[in-house]
Every structure is written in C-alpha cells, then in structure tokens.
Amino acid sequence: MLFLGTNLAIIVVLSITLRILGVERILDEQGVGLNLNALLVFAAVFGFGGSFISLAISKWMAKKTMNVHVIEEPRNATEQWLLETVRRQARAAGIGMPEVGIYDSPDPNAFATGMSRNNALVAVSSGLMRSMSQGEVEAVLGHEVGHVANGDMVTLALIQGVVNTFVIFLARVLGHFVDRVVFKNEQGHGPAFWITTIVAEILLAILASIIVMWFSRQREFRADEAGAKLAGRDQMIGALESLARASGRPVDMPDQMAAFGIRGGVPQGIKRLFMTHPPIEERIMALKGMRG
Template identity: 45%
Template sequence: MGIFLFLIMNLAVMASIYLTIFLIEIFFGIRLDQGTISGLLILSFVVGFSGALISLFMSKWMAKMSMGVQVIETPQDQTEAWLVSTVERLAKEAGIGMPEVGIFDGPPNAFATGWSKNDSLVAVSTSLFDLMDEKEIEGVLAHEISHIKHGDMVTMTLLQGVLNTFVFFISRLLANILAPKDEEGNPSPMYYMMISFALEILLTVFATMLAMWFSRYREYKADEGAVKLDGPEGIYYALAKLGQIPKEQVALSSDMKAFGIVGFLDLFSSHPPIEKRLEHIKKVAKEMGYSV
C-alpha cells in the first residue's frame, strides 16, 4: 500500500508540473528555458510548489489510507461518542469548522491534517485510550485543534514550497556556472546533472533543518493553544506520560510525524524534547493564572 500511495503521489506531482508548464506557455507565452534566469526561476517555482500543494490537498486522503484511519460517521460506543463530542466542543471554542474524527491502530499518538481550517481531520490511536484518561486525551485533542486553528498545515506547505523552490533554483543555477562548457558555451549535460544533483542533496539537508525548526516552533504554539482552549492539566500530563515511553514506540510513520502529538527528538525532529515542552507549558500556564 505504501508503494502504491508513493507512486500515485509522484504521478500526481509530475502531471501537475507538466500541466502548469503547458498552461504557462499557452496562456502567457512564456517558455520555461532553464538557460535563462527568469525561465529557471519560474520552473523552480512550479516544481517547488507542485509537490507541496498536492500533498496538502491530498493530506486527508493520504492520512486515511496510510494510517488506516477509520472515520467515525456514527459513534458505535460511548468512547467514540465522547471523542466526537469533545472534538466538536473544542472546534467550536476555537472557531473552526467541525473536523472529521477518526481512530487508527498504532502507537499512542494523535494527529491533525487537512487543507483548511474548515476541512480537516483529527485522528487518535486506539492505544491512546489505554494509556490516558479522558482529561489527558482532551488535552491532546486541544493541541491538535490548535494546529488546525493556526493553519499550521497550510503554513508548513507554503514554507516547504519556498524551500523546494530555493533548492531547485540554486542547485541548477550553480550547476550551470560550475559545469564544464563546450565551444558554444553550453554546459556539459552529464556534469550539469551530476553537480545539480549533488547540490540538491546538500541544500535539501539545510532546507530540512529549517523546516523542522519551524515545525518545532509551531509545536510550542500548539501547546500554548491547548492551554488556552482546555487549561494546562490535560496536555501537560498527557505529554508527561508520553515522555516515559521510548520514543521509537510512539513515533508515527515518516510521512505523518510532523502532524503528531510527539515525534523523534533530534536535529531533524518535527517536535521539541518533551521536557522542554513541559517547561514551556508551565511558563504559559503561570502567565495565564494556572498552576500545574
């Protein structure tokens, strides 16, 4: 299933790139020639944002398929009824449209995704109910609702699009300068591709570090949002419990880590260390008149 979804995503990206280039050439008369700065810049923009935007618009469908999320249409038991009603209440307090609510089998975690504040999905793993009480799960839900309220999925998409554009443009611009030239001044195709590919890898490392720094920043903001929506106790004690579990046992799949409540904790992590998040929650709670 993972390979199938990967192929669909890549085919969709490639189709959107060729379609966009075709429409630009037809309607605007602009030929995207990589030999010119303007042509390379526009092509970089198209390539850079195509994948990011398609990922955003397909995010709910991809999440449901890759994580095996079962959307709760009609609650089948008291737990599902509580989950839906809690999300509904928090969404109303946050001023967003009611998200789809789903559950999935997996490690104790939760995530939110979707292309807009009024067309989103909040999903919780079944094992989270075994680990936490209702107040703690409510704190987790408040955190995910805060992500949606702040438009974090859209913001991350725009940032990723800018970074993709930068990587594509700079790598090919430098490759055009550094590659050996023939008698007519044209770069050697083989060396051009080798240099641009190597530069893409190098620049992607730095771009990923920047994207993950912003992702960690938005986790702090989502924790703040959870405190404002639901008070500090739920999110604080939920994170404290998750911090006692080995990180490899709570991480989501690689394509969903940035949207979860907790992830791997390193330089390229989408989430800050839980200890620092707990300290931040205490600080925010104190400023708002709470005590934890």
C-alpha cells in the same frame, strides 16, 4: 515527515519528467547559459506546486497509510465522546468540524492534517486511548485542534514552497556551473548538468528541511498552548508527562540542558536540527512558565 517525504518525491519526479519531455530547454538562454528570470519563475511554480500537491493529498494519504477509521456513526460511547469533544473544541477554536478518526497502534499518538481550517482530520491511536486518562486525551485533542485552528499545515506548506523554490533554483545553477566549468561543456547541457542537478536537489532539500523542522518545533509550542486553553493547563502537562513515560524517558531531568544535546555530544545536536517536535521536557517547562 510523511508530508515532507511526499513533497521531496514529487519535486524529484517532476524534475525528471520535465527533463525527459524537454520542457527545461526554455530555461536555456540561446544555448549558452541559464535564463535566471525564467529559472526563478519555473522554480517557484514547481516549488509551490510540489508543496501544495503534498498538502492537497495529505488527508487522503494519512487515512490510507495509517488505516484510519473515520467516525461517521459512533459505534460505542468512546467514539461518541471523541466526536462530542472535538465538536466542542472546534466550536471554541472557531473552525469547522474536522473529521475524527481512530487508527490501530500501540504507541500513544495523534495527528491533525488537512488543506484548511475547515477541511481537516484529527485522529488518535488506540494506544493513546488505552494509556491516557479522559482528561489527558481531551488535552491531546485540543493540541491537534490547535494545529488546525492555527493553520499550521497551510503555513508549513507555504514555507516548504519557498524552500522548494530555492532548492530547485540553486540545484540548476550548481548543475550549470559543474557542466560549464568542470566538464567544459560550452553548448547546451550534458549529462553532468542533469546528474549534478538531481543530486543537488536531494542534498539541498535535506539541508533545507532544517528550516522547516525549526518552524515545526515552534508551532508545537503554540499547539500545546491551544491544548492548555481548550482542556486546561494541568491536563496538557499531564498528557505530555504520559507521553514521556510511554517513551521511557524521565520527565524531570536533573540537567535541563540535556534536552539540547549537550550530554549527547555533536551527534545529538545534529539530530535535534531534524526533529519535528521539541523535547517533551521543554514543552512541559513552557507550559509551566519556565521556558527560557
């Protein structure tokens, strides 16, 4: 979510800056219409640019916003174990040794980020270390190493770049339509174009994030499989069950379709579209070979 928020902010700031500097005038075709070829190139450059800027600063931002303590020289046996476990898993996964960190939070959680398989960060919360057994923590670390090994951050950045391209392109086409058809502006672009474009960019980016969220959910299943391979299936299932207990949700739901929002009605179904992770129950079922 931090990556997506940063990406959206960069896109909006770039758009406003380019308008102020007058760069977007090159997209006009003799002052009477949009040059669609130039617009598509422009959208691709800045769409992928925004996505990869977000990716490039993702590790730095994660460290700053989460106040991550990166383990360079272990201060105790726990930190030593974390380093050795991640080093062993990284070697088994065929990736470079990630940075390993701990951040202070009562919530049991962990994350991985970074520009490449060999330049990543794996961090766990203090709450996770306190609430899980060593085997379960090992499974969580395997899950995060799996994200790195699968290249999930780069893949999501590419998908986000494609999405950004179409958002920028369609927002300007809509702005041009409103400016010409609704406000009858026949020369250049008036305020209606700029206002419509900004609003359309934000709304389209939110809607387009549904695609990114869907892909993110699929990658979670793959990361769970990686965690099961690196630490054992039972340990991975145990870690997910521990997360479910920590969130106050039952692990074994009497109606498995509850995870799909049927009980919750339409709002729950819509909410699911914007979820970065599948429901824990589905992930456990997948590991048990029961999914689908």
